[in-house]
Amino acid sequence: MKLGSCAREKEVKDLLERGHWPEACAPDLRLHVSGCRNCGDLVLVTETFRNARAAAAGAAKLGSPGLLWWRAQLRRRNAAVERIGRPLLSAQIFALATILLLTVGFVVSQARHGLGWLTWLEGLPEAGTLHLGNLWPTALFDPSWSPLVLVPAVATLVLLGGAVVYLVSEKQ
Amino acid sequence: MPWESVLPSVLTRDAQLDASRAAVPPMDNDAFACFYERSSRSVWAYLARTSGDPALAEDLMQESYVRFLCATRKEEGEVAARRYLFRIASNLLRDHWRRPRTSSLDEISEDFFAAHGGSGQSDSQMMLGPAMKQMRPRDRQLLWLAYAEGYSHREIAEVTGLASASIRLMLFRARRKVARLLRDTESGRAL
Numbered sequence: 001m002k003l004g005s006c007a008r009e010k011e012v013k014d015l016l017e018r019g020h021w022p023e024a025c026a027p028d029l030r031l032h033v034s035g036c037r038n039c040g041d042l043v044l045v046t047e048t049f050r051n052a053r054a055a056a057a058g059a060a061k062l063g064s065p066g067l068l069w070w071r072a073q074l075r076r077r078n079a080a081v082e083r084i085g086r087p088l089l090s091a092q093i094f095a096l097a098t099i100l101l102l103t104v105g106f107v108v109s110q111a112r113h114g115l116g117w118l119t120w121l122e123g124l125p126e127a128g129t130l131h132l133g134n135l136w137p138t139a140l141f142d143p144s145w146s147p148l149v150l151v152p153a154v155a156t157l158v159l160l161g162g163a164v165v166y167l168v169s170e171k172q
Numbered sequence: 173m174p175w176e177s178v179l180p181s182v183l184t185r186d187a188q189l190d191a192s193r194a195a196v197p198p199m200d201n202d203a204f205a206c207f208y209e210r211s212s213r214s215v216w217a218y219l220a221r222t223s224g225d226p227a228l229a230e231d232l233m234q235e236s237y238v239r240f241l242c243a244t245r246k247e248e249g250e251v252a253a254r255r256y257l258f259r260i261a262s263n264l265l266r267d268h269w270r271r272p273r274t275s276s277l278d279e280i281s282e283d284f285f286a287a288h289g290g291s292g293q294s295d296s297q298m299m300l301g302p303a304m305k306q307m308r309p310r311d312r313q314l315l316w317l318a319y320a321e322g323y324s325h326r327e328i329a330e331v332t333g334l335a336s337a338s339i340r341l342m343l344f345r346a347r348r349k350v351a352r353l354l355r356d357t358e359s360g361r362a363l
Contacts, residue, residue, distance in 0.1 A: 017322060041351035048354055049319035052300045056217035061226075063234060065208035069201050071234075072241030079242070 006038040016046045088166065095159040102153050196245040204241065211254050212237075214321065215261055221304065221320075222312040223265060232268065236261040258321070258331045262313060269309050299361075303353035311346035318343055 012033060015021040021043065022030060033039040199207065215236060219229035239260050245253065304312055310332075317323045317331060325343070329336035 041347055044351050044354055045315070045347050046319045048300055049316065052221060053214070053217050053316075053320040056220055057213035059226075060213045060216035060220075061230060062208075062212050062216070063230070065205040065212075065237075066201060068208070068234060068237045069204050069241065072238045075238060076242050 006036050008032055008036070009038055009042060012039045012042055013046075016043065021047075091159070092163040092167070095156060095163050098152075098156045099160050102156060196248045199241065207250070207253065208237065210250070211257060214254075215257060218258065218316055218321065219261055219265065221300070222309065222316055223268070224301075224304065228268070232261060232264045235264055239264075255323075255327060255330060258317070259333075262331050262333075265309070265313070299354055299357050302357055303350050306353055307346065307350060311342070311349070314339065314343050315346050315350055319347075 008029065011029065012021070015025055015029075033043055212233065216229055216233050219232050219236075220226045223229055223232070236257060240253075240257050243256070243260070245256055247253075247256070307315070313332060314328060317328045318325075323331065325339045326336050328334070328339050328343075332339075334342070
């Protein structure tokens with residue numbers, strides 16, 4: 001469609017915006033509008049929409065602004081809590097994944113050492129007096145294990161403990 | 173030595189621009205109540221006339237204000253705030269139309285607009301209702317923003333997210349069509 005713009009359209013638009021149409025309008029412009037399709041469309045559409053706006057605005061059923069404000073505050077607060085909780089969730093997932101890996105590693109290493117747990121359990125009733133040293137299964141902690149294995153294991157346990165405490169406190 | 177001098181100017185220029193366009197502080201309860209009083213009728217009228225559903229308009233208006241309060245605005249002032257509000261409302265309307273549901277505007281019966289333009293309504297509404305029904309949702313939005321709200325093409329582009337250059341042509345077509353429909357309705361009523 002070709003844009004058939006009229007040279008006087010801007011003039012008519014200005015009059016409409018200022019509310020000068022049709023009373024404060026020159027007779028020649030009024031004559032032009034009655035004969036020009038573009039300007040006629042502009043006047044008809046602008047007047048109809050403005051009247052409809054005034055009528056619709058009067059019929060509006062408005063709610064309480066205070067209620068909306070509090071709803072917004074609540075939503076902002078929830079969004080902030082969610083933002084804070086996101087890294088904690090990531091930490092929990094990381095801790096869980098690490099502990100699972102360590103558990104699998106531990107089970108595999110125990111299986112390779114011929115399940116020393118069983119011999120330790122069998123020898124437990126024959127130990128006589130109960131000493132703390134007797135309770136340590138020697139096969140469980142191989143002296144060849146380096147701190148590189150033990151330190152992450154302890155750290156993960158601490159992290160997991162923290163995650164569990166957080167989950168419990170959150171539920172409470 | 174300030175840390176900005178260590179960084180290349182390309183990086184610090186962006187930081188300066190961001191600082192100059194710092195976020196507007198959120199409105200307090202009283203300021204919002206005043207803003208709501210001044211703007212809510214226009215927003216409701218826009219939503220109600222472009223959607224053709226007053227109940228939906230009410231829901232979308234409430235959601236628009238809540239999102240407006242939660243959002244971080246960059247431009248200060250009442251005019252910018254109103255434009256931003258209309259933008260949120262337009263996005264909500266568009267989302268509503270995109271959602272597949274029975275209350276979609278395309279599936280509203282032809283009597284809907286006529287029924288809402290019944291007794292007790294002004295002449296302009298009775299004329300505009302049937303004409304608006306035959307317009308596309310986007311054209312209804314453009315026409316309302318341009319001729320009821322008096323927004324410029326650039327402002328309409330900001331509100332609707334459309335390209336500023338294409339708005340002139342779209343608006344011209346929509347105006348021609350709605351003017352023809354209004355004349356048809358008027359001549360139909362006169363008979």
